[in-house]
Amino acid sequence: MIKLTQLTKSYTKTKKAVDNLSLTISDGSITAFIGPNGAGKTTTLKMMTGILKPDQGEVLINSFSMKNNPIDAKKQFGFVSDNPDSFLRLRGIEYLHLMGDIYEVEFEKRIELIEHYSKRLGIYDTLNDKILSYSHGMRQKIMIVGALIHQPNILILDEPLTGLDPQSAYELKEIMREFSKEGKTVLFSTHVLEVAERLCDRICIIHQGKVMYDGTLEVLKEQYPNTSLEEIFLKVTL
Amino acid sequence: MKKAIQLALKLIKTSFVLVDDKKKASGKKQALFFVVLIVLMAPNIIGFGYITKEITQFLVPLSQETVVLSLLLQLGFTIIIFSSVFMIPSYMFYAKDIEKLLPLPLSHAQLFLAKLIQIHAYQIAFLLLIILPPLTGYILAAGFSWTLVTFIFSSWLNAMVTMIMISLILVTIMSVSPWFKNKDRVTLIMSILALSVALYINYNIGGLDLANPETLALSLIQGNQSLSEGFFSYFLHLNISVSLMINFNWLNFALYIVGSFLFMGLVIKLFASILVNIMATFQGGAASKKMSLKSLRGHKIRSALYAFTLKELKLLFRTPIYFFNNVLVVLLLPFIMFVSFTQASGEFSIEMLSAFLNSNPLILILGAAGLSAIFSTINLVTPTSISREGENKYHMLLYPVSMTTQLYAKFLSGIIISSIAVLPIIILIIVGNTLCFELEIMWVIYSVLSAFIMMIFINLFGLVVDVYHPKLVWENEQAAVKQNINFLFTFLAATAITAFLAYSLFNLQSYTTWIFFGTHGALIVAIFGLHRIITSKSHDLLIEH
Numbered sequence: 001m002i003k004l005t006q007l008t009k010s011y012t013k014t015k016k017a018v019d020n021l022s023l024t025i026s027d028g029s030i031t032a033f034i035g036p037n038g039a040g041k042t043t044t045l046k047m048m049t050g051i052l053k054p055d056q057g058e059v060l061i062n063s064f065s066m067k068n069n070p071i072d073a074k075k076q077f078g079f080v081s082d083n084p085d086s087f088l089r090l091r092g093i094e095y096l097h098l099m100g101d102i103y104e105v106e107f108e109k110r111i112e113l114i115e116h117y118s119k120r121l122g123i124y125d126t127l128n129d130k131i132l133s134y135s136h137g138m139r140q141k142i143m144i145v146g147a148l149i150h151q152p153n154i155l156i157l158d159e160p161l162t163g164l165d166p167q168s169a170y171e172l173k174e175i176m177r178e179f180s181k182e183g184k185t186v187l188f189s190t191h192v193l194e195v196a197e198r199l200c201d202r203i204c205i206i207h208q209g210k211v212m213y214d215g216t217l218e219v220l221k222e223q224y225p226n227t228s229l230e231e232i233f234l235k236v237t238l
Numbered sequence: 239m240k241k242a243i244q245l246a247l248k249l250i251k252t253s254f255v256l257v258d259d260k261k262k263a264s265g266k267k268q269a270l271f272f273v274v275l276i277v278l279m280a281p282n283i284i285g286f287g288y289i290t291k292e293i294t295q296f297l298v299p300l301s302q303e304t305v306v307l308s309l310l311l312q313l314g315f316t317i318i319i320f321s322s323v324f325m326i327p328s329y330m331f332y333a334k335d336i337e338k339l340l341p342l343p344l345s346h347a348q349l350f351l352a353k354l355i356q357i358h359a360y361q362i363a364f365l366l367l368i369i370l371p372p373l374t375g376y377i378l379a380a381g382f383s384w385t386l387v388t389f390i391f392s393s394w395l396n397a398m399v400t401m402i403m404i405s406l407i408l409v410t411i412m413s414v415s416p417w418f419k420n421k422d423r424v425t426l427i428m429s430i431l432a433l434s435v436a437l438y439i440n441y442n443i444g445g446l447d448l449a450n451p452e453t454l455a456l457s458l459i460q461g462n463q464s465l466s467e468g469f470f471s472y473f474l475h476l477n478i479s480v481s482l483m484i485n486f487n488w489l490n491f492a493l494y495i496v497g498s499f500l501f502m503g504l505v506i507k508l509f510a511s512i513l514v515n516i517m518a519t520f521q522g523g524a525a526s527k528k529m530s531l532k533s534l535r536g537h538k539i540r541s542a543l544y545a546f547t548l549k550e551l552k553l554l555f556r557t558p559i560y561f562f563n564n565v566l567v568v569l570l571l572p573f574i575m576f577v578s579f580t581q582a583s584g585e586f587s588i589e590m591l592s593a594f595l596n597s598n599p600l601i602l603i604l605g606a607a608g609l610s611a612i613f614s615t616i617n618l619v620t621p622t623s624i625s626r627e628g629e630n631k632y633h634m635l636l637y638p639v640s641m642t643t644q645l646y647a648k649f650l651s652g653i654i655i656s657s658i659a660v661l662p663i664i665i666l667i668i669v670g671n672t673l674c675f676e677l678e679i680m681w682v683i684y685s686v687l688s689a690f691i692m693m694i695f696i697n698l699f700g701l702v703v704d705v706y707h708p709k710l711v712w713e714n715e716q717a718a719v720k721q722n723i724n725f726l727f728t729f730l731a732a733t734a735i736t737a738f739l740a741y742s743l744f745n746l747q748s749y750t751t752w753i754f755f756g757t758h759g760a761l762i763v764a765i766f767g768l769h770r771i772i773t774s775k776s777h778d779l780l781i782e783h
C-alpha cells in the first residue's frame with residue numbers, strides 16, 4: 001500500500017510542480033498517473049521513491065515512512081525511471097547481479113528471476129553485452145528486470161511504455177497484470193490515456209500538480225457519454 | 239558561416255559550466271573559483287614567465303632570441319595535438335548533443351564548422367593560459383618586433399590547421415573500418431598514441447637542465463633540439479611558420495595564410511558529409527558475446543559494500559576517459575618521475591641518499607607523506623566520484639543501502655587506486671631501509687603511518703568535497719573529470735599540509751617531533767570529522783531538492 005499525504009513540491013517560487021497531493025493506493029491494483037507533459041507525474045514519483053525531498057507532506061510505503069525509515073521503505077518497491085541510460089559499461093548480467101547483491105537476493109532465486117523475466121522481455125541473449133550497446137528499449141527492459149529481481153510488493157514505473165515495441169509493451173502489460181493478481185501493487189505514469197484502457201483498475205488524472213480525476217476509466221467514460229478518450233482527456237485537463 | 243558561429247556560441251555556452259548550480263546564482267561562485275584557480279597557478283605561471291625572460295635575456299646579445307619563440311610555437315602545437323586527440327572525439331562524435339543537433343535544419347558543413355569553432359575556442363583559451371606568461375617574459379626581455387607578430391599569427395593558424403588535420407585523420411580512420419566506430423576503442427587507441435608521444439617528449443626534455451637558464455639557452459641554440467628534429471619535422475605547416483619567423487618574407491607569409499585557409503575550406507567542404515554520417519552512425523559497446531548458462535551463474539554473492547566498490551572499479555577501468563585520467567596517472571606518474579629523476583641527477587647514488595636521510599631522518603617521513611599526497615590527489619577518483627554519476631545519481635537514492643555504505647565504497651575505490659602508487663613507495667622505503675639507509679625502525683614506522691594517514695585524509699576529503707559540490711550536468715565523460723573544479727580543493731589541502739610539513743622540517747628544527755605528531759593528530763581528528771559529515775549529512779546533501 002502506498003499512502004501520500006499532502007505532498008507538495010515547488011522548484012521555483014512561483015509555481016508548484018506538485019500541489020497538496022493526497023492519495024492512497026491499495027494492494028493488488030494497477031494504477032496509472034495520467035497527465036500531459038509537465039503535469040507533475042515524475043515529480044510525484046520521485047518524492048515517493050526517496051529521490052526528491054518533498055517541501056511538505058508524507059510518503060508511507062507499506063506503512064514505512066520514507067522520511068523516518070527510508071531503508072525499509074526502499075526495500076518495498078522496484079522503480080524504473082524514465083531515463084534508462086545507466087551503468088552503460090556494465091554487462092547486462094553484471095548489472096542484474098549488482099542489483100541482486102544490493103537487495104540481498106538469494107542466488108538460486110535471482111538466477112531463476114533473471115532467466116524468467118529477461119527471456120520474456122527478449123533480452124536474455126544480450127545479457128553478456130555491455131548496456132552501452134543496448135537500444136533505448138533494451139535499456140528500459142534491463143532496468144525493468146533489475147527492478148523485479150528482489151520480488152518487490154510494489155512496482156513503480158515512470159513512462160514505461162514509451163519506447164517499447166508492441167511485443168515488449170504487451171509483455172510488460174502482462175507482467176503488470178500477473179503482478180496485481182498476486183496481490184501486489186503496480187503504479188505507473190503515462191501521458192497517453194489509451195494506455196490505461198483494459199489495464200488499469202484506477203486512473204489518476206494529474207494536471208498542474210493536482211489530481212483532477214480519481215477513479216475507474218469506466219466511470220469517467222460514463223461522465224462524458226459519446227466522447228472519445230482523447231476529448232475526455234482534453235476536457236479534464238483544461 | 240553566420241549560422242555556424244551562432245550555433246558554436248550556443249554550444250560553448252551550454253557546455254562550459256565549471257560550477258553547475260541549478261539555482262542559477264552561480265555568477266559569483268564562478269568568479270570566485272577563477273580567482274582561486276589563478277592564485278593557485280600563480281607560482282607556476284610566474285616561474286614559467288621568469289625563466290623565459292632569463293633565457294631570452296641571455297639570447298638577445300647573440301641575436302638568437304627567435305629560438306624561444308620557435309620553442310613556444312612547438313609547445314603550442316603539442317598542446318593542440320594532445321587536446322585535439324581527446325576533444326575531437328569527445329565533442330564531435332560522442333557528445334550527447336549530437337542527437338539534438340542532427341535533426342536541425344543545418345547543412346553538414348555548417349554543423350561541422352560549428353563543432354570545429356567550439357573546439358577551437360576551447361583550445362585557444364587553453365593555449366593563451368599557457369603561452370601568455372612565457373610570452374610576456376619574452377617581450378619583457380626582447381621587446382616588440384615583427385617576429386612577434388608572425389609568431390602570434392602562426393600560433394593561431396597552427397592551432398586551427400593542426401586541429402583540422404587531426405580531425406581529418408580521425409575521420410579517415412573511422413570511415414575506413416567499422417571496427418573503429420566503437421567509442422571506447424577509439425578513445426583507448428588515441429590515448430595510447432598521445433601517451434607515447436608524451437613519454438617520448440618527456441624523455442627528451444629529461445636531458446635538458448631546466449634549473450639553469452644559461453646552460454639551457456646554450457643547449458637550445460647548439461641544436462640540442464631533439465624535439466624539433468624528430469617528431470615535429472613531419473608537420474609541414476609548423477616548419478613553414480618557424481622558417482617564417484627566422485626569415486620573414488611578405489610573400490611567403492601571405493602564401494602561408496592563404497594556403498592554411500584553403501586547406502581548411504577544402505577539408506570542411508569535402509569531409510563534412512562523411513563526418514556527419516559518422517556522427518549519425520556512431521555506436522557504443524562491444525561486439526556481442528554469446529549468453530550462456532555459465533555466464534548467468536558465474537557470479538558470487540557479495541555484500542553491498544563489496545558490490546558497490548567492485549562496480550566503481552569496473553566503471554573506472556572500463557570507461558577510457560576515466561581509465562586515463564583516474565587510473566593510468568598513478569601507474570605512469572611514478573614511472574615518469576623516476577625517468578626524469580635519473581636523467582636529471584647524473585651523479586646520484588644510493589650512498590648519497592642514505593647519507594642525506596641519515597643527516598635528518600625526518601626527510602624520510604616528509605618524502606613518504608609528500609609522495610602519498612601527490613598520488614592520492616592526482617588520481618581524482620574521490621573528488622569526481624559523485625560527479626561521474628551525473629544524471630544517474632538518483633540510483634544512489636533508490637537503493638535500500640545507507641548513503642554511508644555507498645560513499646565508503648567510493649572511498650575504497652579511491653584508496654585502491656591511490657594504493658597502486660602508494661604501496662610500492664612504502665615497500666621501497668621498507669626495503670631501502672633494510673638494505674641501505676639503516677635508520678632506526680621508528681622512522682620507517684612513522685613514514686609508513688604518515689603515508690597512510692595522508693592517503694586516507696585526502697581521499698576522504700575529496701569525497702566530501704564532491705558530496706557538497708558535485709558536477710552532475712555534463713555532455714561527455716571528459717567534462718565530468720577534466721572540467722571539474724573539485725580537484726582544486728583537494729589539491730589545495732594536500733599542498734597546504736605538505737608545505738607546512740616541509741616548512742616546519744627545515745625551519746623549526748627544534749620542534750619537528752611536536753609538529754609531526756601535532757599535524758598527524760590533527761589529520762586524524764579531521765578524518766573523524768569528515769566521517770561524521772558522511773554519516774550524518776550526506777543523505778541530505780545528495781537527495782534532490
Ligand SMILES: Nc1ncnc2c1ncn2[C@@H]1O[C@H](COP(=O)(O)OP(=O)(O)O)[C@@H](O)[C@H]1O
Nearest residue numbers: 011012017035036037038039040041042043044
Ligand atoms: N529539476 C527541475 N527543476 C525545475 N523545474 C522542474 C524540474 N523538474 C521538473 N520541473 C518542473 O516541474 C513540473 C512538473 O514536471 P514533471 O514532474 O517532470 O512532469 P511530468 O513527469 O508529468 O511530465 C514542470 O513544470 C517542470 O518544468
Ligand SMILES: [Mg+2]
Nearest residue numbers: 041042082159
Ligand atoms: Mg515525466
